[in-house]
Amino acid sequence: MSDKQNSFIQVEHLQQYFPAGGFGRNKKYIQAVDDVSFTISKGETLGLVGESGCGKTTTGRTLLRLYEPTGGRFVYDGNVIFDVDKKQFVDMLPYRKRMQIVFQDPYASLDPRMTVGDIVGEAIDVHKMAANKQERYEIIIEMLRRVGLNSEHANRYPHEFSGGQRQRVGIARALAVRPEFIVCDEPISALDVSIQAQMINMFEDLQEEMGLTYLFIAHDLSAVKHISNRIGVMYLGRMVELADSYELITRPLHPYTKSLISAIPIADPKIAKESKRIALQGDVPSPLNPPSGCRFRTRCPYADEKCAQETPKWREVERGHFSACHHIDKLD
Amino acid sequence: MSEYLVDIKNERLSFFTPAGEVKALNDVSIHLKEGEVLGIVGESGSGKSVTAYSLMGLTAYPGKLIGGSLYFNGHQVDQMTDKEMRKIRGNEISIIFQDPMTSLNPVYTIGNQIMEAILLHTDKSKEQARERAKELLELVGINEPDKRLKQYPHELSGGMRQRVMIAIALACEPKLLIADEPTTALDVTIQAQILELMMDLKKKLGMAIIMITHDLGVVASMCDRIAVMYAGKVIEYGTADDIFYNPKHQYTKGLIRSIPRIDAKEHERLIPIEGTPVDMLNPPKGCPFAPRCEECMKICLREMPPVTDLGDVHYTQCWLIQKEEMEKGAAK
Numbered sequence A: 001m002s003d004k005q006n007s008f009i010q011v012e013h014l015q016q017y018f019p020a021g022g023f024g025r026n027k028k029y030i031q032a033v034d035d036v037s038f039t040i041s042k043g044e045t046l047g048l049v050g051e052s053g054c055g056k057t058t059t060g061r062t063l064l065r066l067y068e069p070t071g072g073r074f075v076y077d078g079n080v081i082f083d084v085d086k087k088q089f090v091d092m093l094p095y096r097k098r099m100q101i102v103f104q105d106p107y108a109s110l111d112p113r114m115t116v117g118d119i120v121g122e123a124i125d126v127h128k129m130a131a132n133k134q135e136r137y138e139i140i141i142e143m144l145r146r147v148g149l150n151s152e153h154a155n156r157y158p159h160e161f162s163g164g165q166r167q168r169v170g171i172a173r174a175l176a177v178r179p180e181f182i183v184c185d186e187p188i189s190a191l192d193v194s195i196q197a198q199m200i201n202m203f204e205d206l207q208e209e210m211g212l213t214y215l216f217i218a219h220d221l222s223a224v225k226h227i228s229n230r231i232g233v234m235y236l237g238r239m240v241e242l243a244d245s246y247e248l249i250t251r252p253l254h255p256y257t258k259s260l261i262s263a264i265p266i267a268d269p270k271i272a273k274e275s276k277r278i279a280l281q282g283d284v285p286s287p288l289n290p291p292s293g294c295r296f297r298t299r300c301p302y303a304d305e306k307c308a309q310e311t312p313k314w315r316e317v318e319r320g321h322f323s324a325c326h327h328i329d330k331l332d
Numbered sequence B: 001m002s003e004y005l006v007d008i009k010n011e012r013l014s015f016f017t018p019a020g021e022v023k024a025l026n027d028v029s030i031h032l033k034e035g036e037v038l039g040i041v042g043e044s045g046s047g048k049s050v051t052a053y054s055l056m057g058l059t060a061y062p063g064k065l066i067g068g069s070l071y072f073n074g075h076q077v078d079q080m081t082d083k084e085m086r087k088i089r090g091n092e093i094s095i096i097f098q099d100p101m102t103s104l105n106p107v108y109t110i111g112n113q114i115m116e117a118i119l120l121h122t123d124k125s126k127e128q129a130r131e132r133a134k135e136l137l138e139l140v141g142i143n144e145p146d147k148r149l150k151q152y153p154h155e156l157s158g159g160m161r162q163r164v165m166i167a168i169a170l171a172c173e174p175k176l177l178i179a180d181e182p183t184t185a186l187d188v189t190i191q192a193q194i195l196e197l198m199m200d201l202k203k204k205l206g207m208a209i210i211m212i213t214h215d216l217g218v219v220a221s222m223c224d225r226i227a228v229m230y231a232g233k234v235i236e237y238g239t240a241d242d243i244f245y246n247p248k249h250q251y252t253k254g255l256i257r258s259i260p261r262i263d264a265k266e267h268e269r270l271i272p273i274e275g276t277p278v279d280m281l282n283p284p285k286g287c288p289f290a291p292r293c294e295e296c297m298k299i300c301l302r303e304m305p306p307v308t309d310l311g312d313v314h315y316t317q318c319w320l321i322q323k324e325e326m327e328k329g330a331a332k
């Protein structure tokens, strides 16, 4: 798969601990992201899945420095964006244009008092993308057109749009500055099923037309599988598996991925009735006080003493297929 | 008396809003026998919740029943007073909602809230109610019931809270449990737990379930009957096999076609339903799906399609199918 040396996106040992009260030695931290590493090639889509609270959003936001990282290194197109060990942090302004984010909630993420045209135009102004008013207008219209809206929509307000249309506005806003890399944080989760397929196709078309690279976060594994070249699975702040999408779905090499896949309700009555579920018991433990060793051990059917004592190593089990588990050989 | 536990006949219900009349239900007929599971699917605003709530008498002002009749467990619901309705709610018929946090009261303990439901609907003493509350928590798979009874809603995870809601809903062993998107806010792993629990409880207690969801995967595995709604109408109704393997209406077909297949090896482009959902304030004159339908004919724009029976339970409302069936009849 992607070669580490010349990967477009290169994330190493990313860590994001949020302070959560306490003083001095008793200071507590939410270990939202812990020791996460991955690469994304130019034009590639890396999907990121896992239960809510496992650190997907935090990973995306920390890369864009919407949160200051507490550990790790991020190299973007050969430039070090941050290297916490070396206390190296670049000025983000020039990069804000190159990296954008699309949010989950199409209702909360748009300013209700601004017209759609101004919402898209705002980013153009910040980054001085247009020489004059005419050019600004042209960019806005072009972006609206790209996401399946038109010039008429520019003068309307967000509340006049459906959820799917609002999400399109959010995407047009992200595209207006001609980014290279977009973090898509559950961009389709809040939409109706019939609209989700339209949006997925649109993301694919935009990627091809504009040469975009995506970090595509979602909890719907079927949709992520469809859009991603590779998928990373997170659990309680850690990456537990990463592989080519088809490979990951058909031959998972981590007990958590296996149970995640088996929990997906299948839209086919016969297959659904025959398929056996590996029911995951209980809930995700608190990230304030994650289990020792392997964080999945409290819910893992294969857990033993070793899992409680040693953190499983993140290793390339097969070419391009990474997993962190002591007992991969026990999986059938 | 009806052979059905639930028998809704030609229900018409409108909301009279300042912006105009919203015909939320436009000739809806649904029936369900004791112990059966009915799934209602359809996009946002199609009338799924209103159908279910009207059966509980929960669609008062600005909602108004304009036509049709609603029978439940021998009662003619549309003729009952509020006071009579209150006796049925929580007793013979119960409901659980998408977001258990909003339906649980944050300032009372779990125990308080379950016991309140029991005391309200039975003549048990406080001590008996506490015992029953413990039984109910065990029934819904919550360990250490003594400890849980003393906890507040925010101390529980989302999945746990939904279990508590189910415990409250089952306090009086209702004949019908309405579940309005009970797992939409939960992770797939927790969703799998809750759905399994609901099916277990159904087997144990023999109640009927109306399952409202937008996830076709959820209805495929657990429903005996499925109603597909679009713009306030049941546009297709049938067994799970009818709907998944022999869909007739263009919207049902489109829905099933648009789901990404998790097991697909090659990357196939998704086939979405184009267009946007209906504006319920200004619905089209004829078939509400006409603006998005590839098979739309002249008559579809003028007149509402009639109900075409396709078998014992299977029916649809589509001119194309009506025409096909008439031609078949003529050929015979």
Ligand SMILES: Nc1ncnc2c1ncn2[C@@H]1O[C@H](COP(=O)(O)OP(=O)(O)OP(=O)(O)O)[C@@H](O)[C@H]1O
Pocket (backbone or CB within 6 Å): B015, B016, B017, B022, B024, B042, B043, B044, B045, B046, B047, B048, B049, B050, B051, B061, B062, B063, B214, B280
């Ligand atoms: N209290 C109300 N006042 C006005 N209109 C209402 C009210 N409740 C529902 N409606 C309208 O009735 C129609 C059906 O609503 P309903 O809540 O049944 O949709 P739904 O299928 O459950 O959608 P969702 O998937 O979003 O829950 C919608 O057009 C909605 O806007």
Ligand SMILES: Nc1ncnc2c1ncn2[C@@H]1O[C@H](COP(=O)(O)OP(=O)(O)O)[C@@H](O)[C@H]1O
Pocket (backbone or CB within 6 Å): A018, A030, A031, A032, A033, A050, A051, A052, A053, A054, A055, A056, A057, A058, A059, A287
């Ligand atoms: N700004 C923040 N301050 C403190 N804790 C946070 C913050 N953002 C996220 N968290 C916590 O970090 C963990 C990971 O959250 P998040 O990245 O949002 O997960 P996901 O996107 O996978 O659902 C959660 O426990 C969450 O509560």
Ligand code: SF4
Pocket (backbone or CB within 6 Å): A254, A255, A256, A294, A295, A296, A297, A298, A300, A301, A302, A303, A304, A307, A312, A324, A325, A326, A327, A328
């Ligand atoms: S390391 Fe142990 S507990 Fe963790 S996933 Fe592997 S077997 Fe399970």
Ligand code: SF4
Pocket (backbone or CB within 6 Å): B249, B250, B251, B287, B288, B289, B290, B291, B293, B294, B295, B296, B297, B300, B305, B317, B318, B319, B320, B321
């Ligand atoms: S009635 Fe006409 S417009 Fe409506 S679904 Fe059938 S063919 Fe399409």
Ligand SMILES: [Mg+2]
Pocket (backbone or CB within 6 Å): A053, A056, A057, A058
């Ligand atoms: Mg998130």
Ligand SMILES: [Mg+2]
Pocket (backbone or CB within 6 Å): B048, B049, B050, B180
């Ligand atoms: Mg609803």
